Amino acid sequence: MRMPGARIVLECLKRQGVDLIFGLPGGAVLPIYDALYDFQGLRHILVRQEAAAGHAAEGYARTSGRVGVCLVTSGPAATNLVTALQDAMMDSIPIVAFTGQVPTHLIGNDAFQEADNVGITRSCTKHNFLVKDGNDLGPIIREAFHIASTGRPGPVHVDLPKDILVKEWELVWPDQVHMRSYNPNYEGHPGQIKRAAKLLARAHKPILYVGGGVISSDASAELRELAELAQLPVTQTLMGLGSFPMEHPLSLDMLGMHGSYYANMAVHHSDVLVAVGARFDDRVTGRVDAFAPNAEIVHIDIDPSSISKNIQVGVPIVGDCRRVLVKLVEALREELREDPAPAVREGRRQWAAQIAEWKRDFPFRYEWSDDVVKPQYVVQEISNATGGEAFIVTGVGQHQMWTAQYYKFKHPRMWCTSGGLGTMGYGLPTAMGVQAANPGKLVINIDGDGSFAMNSQELATCFTEGLPVKTVIINNSGHGMVRQWQRIIYKERYCAIDLPGIPDWVRLAEAYGCVGLRVTKPSELVPAIEKMISTPAPVVLDVCVDKDECVFPMVPAGGANTDMILTAPTRAVRDRAAKSQTGF
Amino acid sequence: MQNGNEPRTHTIAVLVENKFGVLSRVAGLFSARGYNIESMSVGETLDPSASRMTLVVRGDEFVIEQVTKQLHKLIDVIKVTDLTDESHVERELVLIRVNAEPSNRAEILRTADIFRARVVDVTAVSFVLEATGDEGKLEALIELLRPIGIQELVRTGKVAIGRGSKARVRRVEPPRKPRVADDPKVVGFAD
Numbered sequence: 001m002r003m004p005g006a007r008i009v010l011e012c013l014k015r016q017g018v019d020l021i022f023g024l025p026g027g028a029v030l031p032i033y034d035a036l037y038d039f040q041g042l043r044h045i046l047v048r049q050e051a052a053a054g055h056a057a058e059g060y061a062r063t064s065g066r067v068g069v070c071l072v073t074s075g076p077a078a079t080n081l082v083t084a085l086q087d088a089m090m091d092s093i094p095i096v097a098f099t100g101q102v103p104t105h106l107i108g109n110d111a112f113q114e115a116d117n118v119g120i121t122r123s124c125t126k127h128n129f130l131v132k133d134g135n136d137l138g139p140i141i142r143e144a145f146h147i148a149s150t151g152r153p154g155p156v157h158v159d160l161p162k163d164i165l166v167k168e169w170e171l172v173w174p175d176q177v178h179m180r181s182y183n184p185n186y187e188g189h190p191g192q193i194k195r196a197a198k199l200l201a202r203a204h205k206p207i208l209y210v211g212g213g214v215i216s217s218d219a220s221a222e223l224r225e226l227a228e229l230a231q232l233p234v235t236q237t238l239m240g241l242g243s244f245p246m247e248h249p250l251s252l253d254m255l256g257m258h259g260s261y262y263a264n265m266a267v268h269h270s271d272v273l274v275a276v277g278a279r280f281d282d283r284v285t286g287r288v289d290a291f292a293p294n295a296e297i298v299h300i301d302i303d304p305s306s307i308s309k310n311i312q313v314g315v316p317i318v319g320d321c322r323r324v325l326v327k328l329v330e331a332l333r334e335e336l337r338e339d340p341a342p343a344v345r346e347g348r349r350q351w352a353a354q355i356a357e358w359k360r361d362f363p364f365r366y367e368w369s370d371d372v373v374k375p376q377y378v379v380q381e382i383s384n385a386t387g388g389e390a391f392i393v394t395g396v397g398q399h400q401m402w403t404a405q406y407y408k409f410k411h412p413r414m415w416c417t418s419g420g421l422g423t424m425g426y427g428l429p430t431a432m433g434v435q436a437a438n439p440g441k442l443v444i445n446i447d448g449d450g451s452f453a454m455n456s457q458e459l460a461t462c463f464t465e466g467l468p469v470k471t472v473i474i475n476n477s478g479h480g481m482v483r484q485w486q487r488i489i490y491k492e493r494y495c496a497i498d499l500p501g502i503p504d505w506v507r508l509a510e511a512y513g514c515v516g517l518r519v520t521k522p523s524e525l526v527p528a529i530e531k532m533i534s535t536p537a538p539v540v541l542d543v544c545v546d547k548d549e550c551v552f553p554m555v556p557a558g559g560a561n562t563d564m565i566l567t568a569p570t571r572a573v574r575d576r577a578a579k580s581q582t583g584f
Numbered sequence: 585m586q587n588g589n590e591p592r593t594h595t596i597a598v599l600v601e602n603k604f605g606v607l608s609r610v611a612g613l614f615s616a617r618g619y620n621i622e623s624m625s626v627g628e629t630l631d632p633s634a635s636r637m638t639l640v641v642r643g644d645e646f647v648i649e650q651v652t653k654q655l656h657k658l659i660d661v662i663k664v665t666d667l668t669d670e671s672h673v674e675r676e677l678v679l680i681r682v683n684a685e686p687s688n689r690a691e692i693l694r695t696a697d698i699f700r701a702r703v704v705d706v707t708a709v710s711f712v713l714e715a716t717g718d719e720g721k722l723e724a725l726i727e728l729l730r731p732i733g734i735q736e737l738v739r740t741g742k743v744a745i746g747r748g749s750k751a752r753v754r755r756v757e758p759p760r761k762p763r764v765a766d767d768p769k770v771v772g773f774a775d
Contacts, residue, residue, distance in 0.1 A: 122609060123616050127659040130604065147659060181601055181662040305653035308646075 026073025028100025054084020059433030090420025126154030151184030204347025212239030213277015395451025425454025
C-alpha cells in the first residue's frame, strides 16, 4: 500500500504498539503533524521544550517497561533533545527519538533549521539512522525499536528529511528483525555461573551490589530469591533503587558517594562481591584501588564493555540479569545442598553481626529542628504518606540524594532519576511521562528549587494535558549541592549559588493553572502533603527548608569509600577533604 | 588502571556493515574514549554489503580489551579480530617522491630494486617509487632515501589478513564465480 512517508511513520508506530508520543511540531515535521490530524489510536502530548519530550519519554519507558517515543523538528529542536538522549544513554533507558530534517536535496546546504542531527547524536545514542530512502522507513523504524529495547537498552534516534515524509512510498513492515551485526548475548556462561555459586557458597563476607540492570531486566523477584536463599546483604545503586525492598532486613540501602555508611563499609570489607546490572560508576566506587580490596568480584551484566572497564573482575558473566539470576539461584541451591563448613558458618555469623552493628551505630541521621524544616524530614513524611506506593521522580542535587536515602522504596519501576548524566531539570518532564504512562496513579516529583526552575515551563503541559503531577520543591534558595561542596571542599568560598526566593513558586504554579502550596514550618508539612495528595490537579508544594543542611554521609570525589564524612565537618576534616580532592 | 602491562601496537581487523556513517562511528569511538588510532584503512570485501577496516592501535592489554569491546558494541560492527597474536600477514603501501639528480639516479634505482619497489613516475629531477611491505621494510627504505631528499611521502596504513585457511569474513551471499583470491591453488604472490 502506497502512502506518504509521514503516514508510514505513524502506521509503523502503531504496528510497533506505540500509543503515546511526546512532541513539539515545527517546519520539518509538519507532514507528520498533518498526518496525525486524523490518525486514530495515537495520543500526542505537546510539551513546551524539546528536552522535556525526551525526558517524558524516559519516564514513560522506565515505569512502563516499554519504549518511550518522542518527536521533534529539525535543527534547534534536535539540539535541545540532545540532553535527554545522553541522559537515556547513560541510564540505559529505551527511547526512540524522531527528529525532522531539511529535505534531502538541501542537506549540507546550511538550510534554515538545519543541523547535522545524526552527526550530533552519534555519540549520545545507542544507534542512529538518517532515512535517505522512503522504502527504508518501515525496516528502519522496526530496527530502531529493536535496538532500543534489546541488549543493554538505550536511546535510538531516527532523522527524517521532509521530502521523505511528503513523497509516497510502499509501506514495508518486516515480520522480524534480523541483524547480523547485532545479537546481544542473554544467557550467561554456565561454567561462570557455577563458579559464582561456589564463591557465594563459601564466602564469609558476601554482598550483592545491584543496579539499574536489575530493573531493566525485571529481575527483582529473582534477586530477592537469591538474597534470601543464602541470606546475602543487598546494596543498591542510585539507578537500582526499588529493585530490592528497602525495609527488607537484608537491605543495606544505597552505596557510594552519598550512600549509607553500612553499605560502603560492607562493600569495603566483603570477600565476595556480586555486582548485578551495575557498572562500577565512579560515584559508587570512590577511589578504585581502594574499592572492595579483598573481594573476589563477580560481575553480571549484559554489556561486555561494562565488565572490567573500571574494576578488574574475577568472574565475568555476560547475560541478561534475570536469566543469569535464575541460573545462579539454581546453581547456588545445588551448592548449598551440603552443609557449609563450620568456618563458613562462623564467618557468616560474624559478618551478619558486624553489619547489624554498623546499621545500628551509623544510620542515616540529621538534627531535628522545631523552627526550620529539615529537607530529610520532608522526604521521610512523603515516604510515610505514600507507604512507598507512589511513583517518585527527582531532579538533580541534594534533594535527589535525600530522596535516595530517606524514601523507603518498595517496588521496581517506580523510581526515575537522572543517575549517570545528572541532568538538572529532569524531574518535572519525566514525572509527566510517568503520569501519562500510569494514569490515575500518584506521581510525585521531589525537586530542588534550582533544578525545578530548569523545566518549570512544563507545568503548562501538566495542566493542559491533564497530568496531575505533584511537585514538592525542597527549596533552600540556592544550588545546595554546589553550596555543600564549596562549604566542605572549597573553604566556604561561596560563589554563584544564591537563588533568593525568586520566583514565587506558589504564584508561578497558579499562573500555570496549577495549585500552589507553601510550607515554612515543620508543623505545617504533614497536612500540606495530605492536601497535595488529595488534590486532583497538578500541585506545586514549595517547602522552604534549612539552607545550611548538607547531604551526609559524603565521600569526597577521589576519596576512598572508607573516608566518609558523616556529619558537618570540622576545619581539619575540611582540609583533609580538600586535599583528597583530585586535581585541586 | 591496575593493569601494569606495557603498551604495544595491535593490529585489529574490523568487519563492518558498508553503511553511511560507519567510518565516523568508529573514528568517533576512538576520540570519545581518548584512544589513539595509528592508522586505519578501509575497503570493500568480497561481500559488497560489508567493509573491512584494519586498525592499528597502541595500548596496554586493558586499553585494547576496551577498544575491542567498544568496537563490538557499535551496532554496525559485525566482527572484531585482534590479529596481533595470531599468525597473519600485514602490508602497507607507500608512494615516495624522491629527488633524482643525475648523480644519484642509479643509486635510487638500486635501492628500489633491493626493496622490490617500482618506479611509477619519472621526471628530469624526480622519481615516484611505489613500495609495499611491513612496517620495518618501509621504514628501512624511507631511511635510505631520506639523505637523497624525499619531497613527498604517502602511506596507505596497514592492511592485514590471517594466515591459513580460516576465513574471517563470513560470506552472506551465495558464492560467486571464484576470483583469483578464492582459488585455493593461488596461495599468495611472491614477496
